[in-house]
Amino acid sequence: MNLLVTGGAGFIGSSYVRLARRQRPDALVVNVDALTYAGNLENLRDLEGDSKHLFVRADIRDGAKMLELLRTHAIDAIVHFAAESHVDRSILSAEPFLDTNVVGTLRLLEAARAAGVRRFLQVSTDEVYGSLGPEGAFEETTPVSPRSPYSASKTAADHFVMAFHHTHGMDTVITRCSNNYGPFQFPEKLIPLMILNAFEGKPLPVYGDGLYVRDWIHVEDHCEAVDLVLERGTTGEVYNVGAENERPNMDVVRTILRLTGRDESLIRHVPDRPGHDRRYAMNARKVREQLGWRPRHNFDQGLADTVAWYRANPAWADRIRSGAYRDYYETQYASRLAAT
Numbered sequence: 001m002n003l004l005v006t007g008g009a010g011f012i013g014s015s016y017v018r019l020a021r022r023q024r025p026d027a028l029v030v031n032v033d034a035l036t037y038a039g040n041l042e043n044l045r046d047l048e049g050d051s052k053h054l055f056v057r058a059d060i061r062d063g064a065k066m067l068e069l070l071r072t073h074a075i076d077a078i079v080h081f082a083a084e085s086h087v088d089r090s091i092l093s094a095e096p097f098l099d100t101n102v103v104g105t106l107r108l109l110e111a112a113r114a115a116g117v118r119r120f121l122q123v124s125t126d127e128v129y130g131s132l133g134p135e136g137a138f139e140e141t142t143p144v145s146p147r148s149p150y151s152a153s154k155t156a157a158d159h160f161v162m163a164f165h166h167t168h169g170m171d172t173v174i175t176r177c178s179n180n181y182g183p184f185q186f187p188e189k190l191i192p193l194m195i196l197n198a199f200e201g202k203p204l205p206v207y208g209d210g211l212y213v214r215d216w217i218h219v220e221d222h223c224e225a226v227d228l229v230l231e232r233g234t235t236g237e238v239y240n241v242g243a244e245n246e247r248p249n250m251d252v253v254r255t256i257l258r259l260t261g262r263d264e265s266l267i268r269h270v271p272d273r274p275g276h277d278r279r280y281a282m283n284a285r286k287v288r289e290q291l292g293w294r295p296r297h298n299f300d301q302g303l304a305d306t307v308a309w310y311r312a313n314p315a316w317a318d319r320i321r322s323g324a325y326r327d328y329y330e331t332q333y334a335s336r337l338a339a340t
């Protein structure tokens with residue numbers, strides 16, 4: 001099965017490309033990524049020299065280019081990760097989220113249909129379901145209720161995917177996963193942000209009371225679920241993916257401080273993210289029971305390993321943080337930290 005993976009130079013996409021190459025030694029993986037601020041070819045360094053991994057720098061909104069790639073490489077299935085992925089950035093400016101997540105997904109669907117691609121897998125998020133109170137978990141049947149520009153754009157994309165299934169009979173599947181962590185995650189996201197600040201003894205900016213609950217999953221477990229759904233998921237269906245690791249942000253931050261040998265005086269409660277969803281939790285019974293998926297990573301060990309990875313790879317993080325990331329960090333946190 002020849003695959004076209006979008007966003008394969010990003011955090012989760014690069015992990016998936018590695019998995020896909022291990023799983024299917026004879027199949028081609030065409031990796032399409034525009035290399036935005038979040039795309040990084042260093043994430044793929046271990047695939048250098050792999051003749052079955054073809055990296056193409058291209059934008060998913062370029063429908064003609066997508067169609068050409070699908071036809072030239074006789075692509076059987078698309079695994080679609082490419083997205084603007086950070087909620088805080090969507091609050092600063094929503095337009096790129098509409099462009100890539102909605103228009104980009106639509107262009108890719110149109111190209112897939114024109115090329116007769118057998119299966120289209122949309123990588124989505126638990127955030128499409130909105131926010132939970134203290135009890136319960138999102139099911140696949142939970143009505144969508146997006147609350148940030150990011151989740152609104154992912155929800156719209158999911159709707160287009162379903163519309164192409166129902167209207168055009170396209171074979172589509174959607175995975176909706178909870179918060180990922182692991183190596184190669186861009187340091188705007190909670191866990192690498194806190195790890196890198198803790199290494200340097202810098203303040204750790206925690207939104208609001210820090211009691212927002214996220215359901216953490218190791219990136220490799222997410223990718224294994226995506227691959228199972230690609231192979232064996234039922235057409236037209238949605239599969240929730242989560243590893244039942246609900247933690248308030250403060251617990252995660254305290255654990256990171258312990259793992260990095262820092263004390264809690266570094267914690268700064270800063271003005272909250274507007275519209276911050278209180279709690280996410282996933283019911284992943286369907287992917288477990290129907291497809292036999294099981295997460296392999298224990299959260300405490302996975303977090304310790306992730307801290308160790310960032311400790312062992314300072315150059316990776318330094319290169320990212322020397323660029324446009326520094327401006328973003330200033331915009332997002334300088335005035336918030338000054339307010340504490």
Ligand SMILES: NC(=O)c1ccc[n+]([C@@H]2O[C@H](COP(=O)([O-])OP(=O)(O)OC[C@H]3O[C@@H](n4cnc5c(N)ncnc54)[C@H](O)[C@@H]3O)[C@@H](O)[C@H]2O)c1
Pocket residue numbers: 006007008009010011012013032033034035036037038039040058059060061080081082083084085086100104123124125126154176177178179180181186
């Ligand atoms: N990170 C999470 O916790 C999480 C959880 C659930 C679902 N997801 C979904 O998984 C996917 C990947 O997330 P991530 O955390 O790896 O994101 P990321 O920001 O690390 O990577 C996104 C990648 O997409 C590429 N890209 C962006 N716009 C593009 C365009 N127009 N054309 C081609 N490439 C483009 C970027 O260059 C980057 O390499 C996203 O669809 C996201 O919504 C993420």
